[in-house]
Amino acid sequence: MASRIKKILLVDDDDIFLVLGTITIEKLFPEAEIFTVPHGEEALEFLEETDVDIMFLDLNMPILDGWEVLEELAKRERKRMAIFVVTSSIDPSDREKANNNPLVYDLIEKPLDETNIKSAIKKKRASRSK
Amino acid sequence: MDISQLLESINQNINEGIYRSDEKGLIYVNKAFAKMFGYSSEEEVLATGSLKLYKDPDARAELVQKLKESGSFENEEVILLKKNGEEIYALISSVIYNDKEGNIFWDGAIRDVTELRATSLLAKASDRLLQNINKNINEGLYRSVLGKGVVYVNDEFVRMFGYNEPNEIYNKNVEDLYLNADDRKNLVEQLLEEGAFQNKEVELLRRDGTTFWGYMSSIRTVGEDGTVYFDGAIRDITQQKESDEALKYHAEMQKVLINLSSKYINMPVELMDESIVGSLEELGKFVNVDRAYIFEYDLNTRIYSNTYEWYRKGIGSALDDSQNLRMDDYPILVDDHLKGKPIFISDVSLLEEEKARKMLIGQEIKSLITVPLMEHNQCMGFVGFDSVKNFRTYSEDEIILLKVAAEILVNILTRSRDQKQLEKLLVTTNLQNKRLKDFSYITSHNFRSSVANLMGLANVLESDPTNSEYLGMLKTTTNKLHDAIENINELLNFENEISRLEPEEINLLDTVNGVLELNNQIIKENEIEIVLCIEDNIVLNGSSAYFVSIFNNLITNAIKYGTNKKSKKIEISAKKMNKEILVMVKDHGLGIDLGRFKEKMFKLGSRFHSKESEGQGMGLFMTKQQTEAMGGRIDLESEINKGTTFKLYFNG
Numbered sequence: 001m002a003s004r005i006k007k008i009l010l011v012d013d014d015d016i017f018l019v020l021g022t023i024t025i026e027k028l029f030p031e032a033e034i035f036t037v038p039h040g041e042e043a044l045e046f047l048e049e050t051d052v053d054i055m056f057l058d059l060n061m062p063i064l065d066g067w068e069v070l071e072e073l074a075k076r077e078r079k080r081m082a083i084f085v086v087t088s089s090i091d092p093s094d095r096e097k098a099n100n101n102p103l104v105y106d107l108i109e110k111p112l113d114e115t116n117i118k119s120a121i122k123k124k125r126a127s128r129s130k
Numbered sequence: 131m132d133i134s135q136l137l138e139s140i141n142q143n144i145n146e147g148i149y150r151s152d153e154k155g156l157i158y159v160n161k162a163f164a165k166m167f168g169y170s171s172e173e174e175v176l177a178t179g180s181l182k183l184y185k186d187p188d189a190r191a192e193l194v195q196k197l198k199e200s201g202s203f204e205n206e207e208v209i210l211l212k213k214n215g216e217e218i219y220a221l222i223s224s225v226i227y228n229d230k231e232g233n234i235f236w237d238g239a240i241r242d243v244t245e246l247r248a249t250s251l252l253a254k255a256s257d258r259l260l261q262n263i264n265k266n267i268n269e270g271l272y273r274s275v276l277g278k279g280v281v282y283v284n285d286e287f288v289r290m291f292g293y294n295e296p297n298e299i300y301n302k303n304v305e306d307l308y309l310n311a312d313d314r315k316n317l318v319e320q321l322l323e324e325g326a327f328q329n330k331e332v333e334l335l336r337r338d339g340t341t342f343w344g345y346m347s348s349i350r351t352v353g354e355d356g357t358v359y360f361d362g363a364i365r366d367i368t369q370q371k372e373s374d375e376a377l378k379y380h381a382e383m384q385k386v387l388i389n390l391s392s393k394y395i396n397m398p399v400e401l402m403d404e405s406i407v408g409s410l411e412e413l414g415k416f417v418n419v420d421r422a423y424i425f426e427y428d429l430n431t432r433i434y435s436n437t438y439e440w441y442r443k444g445i446g447s448a449l450d451d452s453q454n455l456r457m458d459d460y461p462i463l464v465d466d467h468l469k470g471k472p473i474f475i476s477d478v479s480l481l482e483e484e485k486a487r488k489m490l491i492g493q494e495i496k497s498l499i500t501v502p503l504m505e506h507n508q509c510m511g512f513v514g515f516d517s518v519k520n521f522r523t524y525s526e527d528e529i530i531l532l533k534v535a536a537e538i539l540v541n542i543l544t545r546s547r548d549q550k551q552l553e554k555l556l557v558t559t560n561l562q563n564k565r566l567k568d569f570s571y572i573t574s575h576n577f578r579s580s581v582a583n584l585m586g587l588a589n590v591l592e593s594d595p596t597n598s599e600y601l602g603m604l605k606t607t608t609n610k611l612h613d614a615i616e617n618i619n620e621l622l623n624f625e626n627e628i629s630r631l632e633p634e635e636i637n638l639l640d641t642v643n644g645v646l647e648l649n650n651q652i653i654k655e656n657e658i659e660i661v662l663c664i665e666d667n668i669v670l671n672g673s674s675a676y677f678v679s680i681f682n683n684l685i686t687n688a689i690k691y692g693t694n695k696k697s698k699k700i701e702i703s704a705k706k707m708n709k710e711i712l713v714m715v716k717d718h719g720l721g722i723d724l725g726r727f728k729e730k731m732f733k734l735g736s737r738f739h740s741k742e743s744e745g746q747g748m749g750l751f752m753t754k755q756q757t758e759a760m761g762g763r764i765d766l767e768s769e770i771n772k773g774t775t776f777k778l779y780f781n782g
Contacts, residue, residue, distance in 0.1 A: 013737070014579060016603045020586035060575060060747075062737035063727075088578035091571040111582035113589075 005029050005053045010036045011043040012058035021112045040064025044072055051079040059087040070103055084108050147240035155180045166242050168213040185209040197226045197236055219244045270364040279304050290366055292336040309333040309341050321350045342368040383531050386416050391538045399549040410440035413535055420445045420518040426511035432457040445518050448493040460486045467502035467509050474499045497522040501536040513539055572735040576614040583607045617748045636677050638668040645681040663703035670780050672760035680756050683749045684715040684776050692717025710779045718773035
């Protein structure tokens with residue numbers, strides 16, 4: 001299944017997170033091409049040009065935050081993509097919003113390590129097979 | 131003509147008792163005589179003898195003696211006795227004769243006046259009664275004749291209308307006794323139609339032109355000759371009417387006070403302001419004035435303002451002209467209140483203090499009364515009543531009413547004020563709660579993202595311990611964690627201090643210079659050009675620590691985000707405005723798209739610059755909180771590629 005994943009986008013304003021996240025994702029999806037952008041606006045610009053299979057989207061960002069990116073994406077026609085919101089927020093309203101947003105596969109709490117990513121994907125599959 | 135027959139006929143038909151008598155006794159009596167004395171026949175009388183007919187046995191001898199002396203007598207009053215012993219009051223007339231033989235006899239006539247006498251006694255008695263009544267009665271009695279006027283009045287009537295003699299009234303036009311001539315016309319009409327009226331309230335006119343209220347009753351009678359009389363009585367009810375009106379007034383007054391005191395029980399605070407105006411209306415209408423209002427004193431600043439007002443239609447509002455007045459400008463309108471006394475001005479134009487006079491005349495006031503609102507011996511303001519259309523004086527009763535009303539208003543106002551404070555406190559507390567909650571999410575977010583990075587870095591360093599890039603990241607992350615902790619301290623301090631903020635006077639120029647000093651190194655390193663345009667006499671009120679924090683944040687923001695290689699100028703300026711002091715921090719950098727970001731600018735956790743990742747979304751949030759905590763406000767203007775100006779407004 002990993003081979004089906006060709007392009008992955010990582011959106012976060014934290015440079016260090018992007019470096020560390022990229023290392024983690026490379027291990028899980030060695031064949032995938034990984035892109036990073038520092039905020040929501042650039043993410044939307046990137047997605048205009050390029051279709052990706054998975055997007056890891058930080059919520060708290062300057063200029064355009066994660067929720068605003070999702071709002072904009074909802075208006076667009078686009079190829080099917082798995083979106084995971086990634087956050088270090090413990091605000092329960094964020095979890096609730098994520099659950100209620102049809103574009104979001106799941107919410108992953110930072111750090112973005114292998115275990116967290118695997119369990120999120122597993123959870124999504126389990127819910128889809130029901 | 132047979133004379134003797136005529137005589138006999140008269141004798142038999144007459145009502146008077148006719149008799150002839152001599153020394154020995156009665157010789158002849160007619161039929162009427164016998165009837166008068168209750169005998170069945172003349173013969174029976176003659177047989178009884180004359181002496182038995184007198185009540186006083188000596189009376190006959192006296193009368194005979196009189197006859198012998200004077201030859202006759204007329205209408206001598208004698209009490210006679212009937213056969214059954216009843217008394218007859220009689221008048222006797224008699225003439226004495228001598229015949230040829232020298233015999234003496236006399237003829238007489240008796241008239242029974244028993245009934246007549248009774249009637250006349252009665253008449254005399256009722257005359258006296260009438261006189262007594264007339265003297266002592268409290269009603270004015272009169273008789274008037276249709277088309278002719280008053281023909282009789284009693285003493286009270288004369289007194290009531292303020293005249294000396296009844297004649298003065300008889301000579302007057304009746305209508306002149308009424309205040310409204312129409313009243314008389316209507317009453318006469320009613321008398322003619324219905325024959326009588328009772329207890330009509332009529333306003334009557336005294337001789338001196340004053341008026342009084344009378345209760346009138348009258349009946350129409352028609353005399354034997356067809357004359358139409360109106361007989362009537364008048365009672366002066368002025369006093370009664372006055373006391374009735376006083377009673378009504380007091381009842382009304384009670385109603386006003388009860389309304390005032392009961393209306394506010396359990397009233398939600400948001401309805402109270404409107405209701406207070408309603409109560410002023412009720413009070414104002416009751417004491418019949420044109421404006422009613424409440425002023426509240428601030429005894430610390432010695433400023434006072436009109437806070438509630440009611441005014442009649444057609445009368446202007448004075449509310450806007452009555453804001454933020456200085457108590458010291460109008461001592462005559464204020465000083466007595468502070469001592470708990472009402473102030474009454476019967477004629478505003480006679481006020482000696484020019485300032486007060488001009489202000490009140492400007493509001494078209496003729497007379498006014500103001501009553502202090504006392505809260506535990508301290509004056510919190512006053513309730514006042516303006517008369518614009520007429521001059522007005524106040525009775526003691528009215529002043530008492532206003533004082534009681536003032537006491538009730540104090541209750542209402544303090545309750546409303548306390549409730550408002552409570553609700554404000556609730557809003558503040560809720561805001562504070564929300565802020566703390568937001569804050570805890572943001573700080574935990576900031577901590578967790580740094581910690582997550584540390585964990586990630588620990589992992590990668592394990593497999594590549596000498597990678598200097600990772601080591602650099604480790605340093606950046608620990609610094610960021612340190613900043614997050616610093617931020618927490620600052621915010622917690624702010625929350626602690628916000629409640630016990632003691633304002634002090636701060637020199638703006640000194641404060642800004644101090645902040646520039648703090649940032650001296652970074653300004654030099656980045657070759658920033660600071661243009662300072664602040665006069666050295668501008669003073670702000672507030673917390674010194676807050677001002678330092680606010681200016682430090684705005685200046686460091688301007689350095690970080692508002693300068694670049696091309697533009698390094700930051701201008702800091704201040705100017706005094708009407709009531710506020712405006713401080714501006716202006717840069718000439720990239721600017722911000724306010725159309726998109728204005729709302730987010732001051733939100734906790736908002737950031738706008740992705741490259742400079744040290745921002746944690748705290749700075750502008752704190753700046754706004756601190757500014758508002760000191761009663762100021764913050765705004766900004768920005769144009770893309772031209773620069774950004776932050777504007778702070780503080781109370782001067």
